[in-house]
Amino acid sequence: MFGSHQTAEALATFERALPAEATAEGREPVSRAAFLRVVSNELLELITYGPTYQRAVADNLRTALRMFKDGRGEEFAYWLDQTLDGAAALRGTRDAEHDAGETYVTATSWGVSYPFGGGKPGVTLNVYDWDDDVVNDMGGKGVLIRHPVHDGLWFADMAEAQGYALRYGLIKRYVREAAAA
Structure with missing residues (x-):
């Protein structure tokens, strides 16, 4: 989606371009701040060009961004779920096994x-x-x-x-x- 040197500028652009929130039936409204936190906290390394870039995650996020911007809450919720599921699948199962003895x-x-x-x-x-x-x-x-x-x-x-x-x-x-x- 963008290079690491463009991260701050891209997030600022999203902040300016997106509406305050997106709503989907049966879900709490998603604020722009919450959505951008998801992008910066969970997806940034996967959508920034470089060795960790994942095209499928970036493409899903692009679609989610477009749906959020266009006020299409149902579609936004679907594509956000797809983006997060794709990112989770890429993390692999090695860390997904919970061990009660671990901290x-x-x-x-x-x-x-x-x-x-x-x-x-x-x-x-x-x-x-x-x-x-x-x-x-x-x-x-x-x-x-x-x-x-x-x-x-x-x-x-x-x-x-x-x-x-x-x-x-x-x-x-x-x-x-x-x-x-």
Whole structure:
């Protein structure tokens, strides 16, 4: 889609060109800020020309961008899902196998949590980020941005939720650095 030297300019162009949000029936509206967070946090290395560039992911994202810009919420949601599924498939299955004995940490700036309760068994996957630059409802700055695809998904148990988050690159295994001798 663009070279690494063009990343900031491309994201700024998306910011200016896209409407405030896209809506699709049966889903929460997706804000421009949330969509751009997905692009910068999860897809940037796959859509930037170079050794990690993946044409299929870039093509799907181009289509999602066009649908978002044209106000075609249903189609946007479909193509965003296709883009994220394609990116997850490229990560391979080596990291997708959850191990209860492992420690996991976030892999992007998205925060990830798994609250229990709420009157039903299982866990809900919460995926969120904070933006200090956006004016909030109280006139100050700072808003919580929820992931447009992964936030709010319900899983039977913690292992299933972590396996999903691992597959989509939201978390990664914690690896200790070797102690200096």
